[in-house]
Amino acid sequence: MPSQTEENYLKAIYKLGEAEPGQDVSTNRIAAALATRAASVTDMLRRLADKQLLDYEKYRGVRLTAEGRRLALLTVRKHRLWEVFLVQQLGFSWDEVHEVAEELEHVQSPLLLRRLDAFLQFPSFDPHGDPIPAEDGAVRRPVQRLLADLAPGESGTLAAVKNTSAPFLQYLDKVGLPLGARVRVLDKVAFDNSLEVRVNEGRAISISAEVSRNLFLE
Ligand SMILES: [Zn+2]
Structure with a gap:
């Protein structure tokens, strides 16, 4: 072990x-x-x-090696399942779960893991939109684009964050950009590559180039 x-x-x-x-x-x-x-x-x-x-x-x-990869994927699987559990069942916010999951991911009980997975109804993604590796190690990778690569007029659904640090997630909460939000690019400022976007057909907000490079859309 x-x-x-x-x-x-x-x-x-x-x-x-x-x-x-x-x-x-x-x-x-x-x-x-x-x-x-x-x-x-x-x-x-x-x-x-x-x-x-x-x-x-x-x-x-x-x-x-194949065995090293298997163990790495198992640890990632445990980490992400625990993150889902913490958010869905214990009321953690998405910026609070990572540190706790860093500890929980080392619990060695295949039975606990199977029951946790079933209890959560076999989720495919963690609270940050990262795929949860399957029991056999398969990782589902949906086709995603960085918000920064969208042209004015294009839109998508916010599916994952590249930066999972607490300050970044707190920023997204503050400006109202949760996973699942519909985002349409209205304009791109040539001067600094910042974007003007509309969120969920609501108000328009300005997004810095740095932020747009850390958001994945589907
Ligand atoms: Zn994490």
Whole structure:
């Protein structure tokens, strides 16, 4: 059974690999993602390689083995199911769940996980719109576009956030941009690429370029 630290490494490597498919993940990027020194990362990578959870070559970086990927996806699955539970059943807001789910994701009970999934009626997405990996590790990836890439006149439904930090989610709450909102681009300002958008056929609001690069529409 992997330790919590091992699970966190596998999850971080999986996510970094997703961000740049086909590339090996470098020690420096893992160290940055986990806010650890490169030397401790190297020790842990050797340990995970000994357990055959990843392939590690000193100057090239790492790549998860099939078993490493399975464990990473299982941890992601647990994390996202717990996030759904916290929001739907315990009244957490979407900016409060991540830290708690970071702890709950390490509970090792396949029975608990199956019952949690059934209790929640087998959700496909977490409260931030990220897909919940299926029991067999399959990840459903809907076709999504960044709001920043839409032209004036185009519209879509807000499906996921790229930035899941609490300040960003709180900002979305404040301006009234929840997941599921219909968003239509009215105008794009050439000067700074900010957008004027209409939300749910209601009022028009101005969205900065930075914000528009962190919202996925379907
Ligand atoms: Zn989370």
